[in-house]
Amino acid sequence: MKPVQVRNTIIGEGMPKIIVPLVGISDLELMDEVRAVIALRPDIIEWRVDQYSHVDDMQAVHNILKTLRNEIKDIPLLFTFRSYQEGGKKKITSSYYKELNEFAVQSQLVDLIDLELFTTNNILSYLIGKAKLFGITVIMSNHDFKATPSREEIIARLQRMQEFDADILKIAVMPNSEADVLTLLQATNMMKTKYAERPLITMSMAKMGIFSRLAGELAGSSATFASGVSASAPGQIPIAELRTILENIHQYMR
Numbered sequence: 001m002k003p004v005q006v007r008n009t010i011i012g013e014g015m016p017k018i019i020v021p022l023v024g025i026s027d028l029e030l031m032d033e034v035r036a037v038i039a040l041r042p043d044i045i046e047w048r049v050d051q052y053s054h055v056d057d058m059q060a061v062h063n064i065l066k067t068l069r070n071e072i073k074d075i076p077l078l079f080t081f082r083s084y085q086e087g088g089k090k091k092i093t094s095s096y097y098k099e100l101n102e103f104a105v106q107s108q109l110v111d112l113i114d115l116e117l118f119t120t121n122n123i124l125s126y127l128i129g130k131a132k133l134f135g136i137t138v139i140m141s142n143h144d145f146k147a148t149p150s151r152e153e154i155i156a157r158l159q160r161m162q163e164f165d166a167d168i169l170k171i172a173v174m175p176n177s178e179a180d181v182l183t184l185l186q187a188t189n190m191m192k193t194k195y196a197e198r199p200l201i202t203m204s205m206a207k208m209g210i211f212s213r214l215a216g217e218l219a220g221s222s223a224t225f226a227s228g229v230s231a232s233a234p235g236q237i238p239i240a241e242l243r244t245i246l247e248n249i250h251q252y253m254r
């Protein structure tokens, strides 16, 4: 597996990287939130654009994105519009999904972009092409907020992302039993050891899935999401506590 470097952060090497989301809905909230999150020293900051109340106003998105970029300086910034079907806040058309992500890629203000696997094929291929052209790292993603697919299905989805030439492959699933958490961890480890040429990010959500957010170094997930000011998905734990756990595992595991 080849690590991916984004600014000074190397994903796929050493301790799993910690990503903290921004979920503010107004400009004011986002400004307060970004300052608080920077102070928590995340490896990567994710802007969950679907949470932003002016997401359908491209000029507003552009303005706040410039401000966020100025604030966070050299910390890698991930731009994520999470679709409504996959747990996001806002319903938009597929043409606006295309427009928004294309704008982000071309803006030179973001370092990574989240593109969902289950986006219409031609839009997905188009956006990946654009991202490659502009040197933006693509995290391709899939989310199941209801259940955990079989180990084979999880691996198949991650393989499809790799076939699309995504730089990083990500899946988040919901456990309905402890065994489901182990299924996600097994799928991650099988993918990593047998098929993955690129870094993976995997998690089993909610309280039951917490182990998966800590076990990246064992199972093969190269990054994990922690909460900063607020969580963006069930099961995220505060960054300071997560970092202590990951550092202890890193120190005593090798």
Ligand SMILES: O=C1C[C@@](O)(C(=O)O)C[C@@H](O)[C@@H]1O
Binding pocket: 021, 046, 048, 080, 082, 114, 141, 143, 170, 172, 203, 205, 225, 232, 233, 234, 236
């Ligand atoms: O895809 C993910 C993972 C996530 O859903 C989680 O479970 O931590 C949180 C989201 O903000 C992010 O875009």
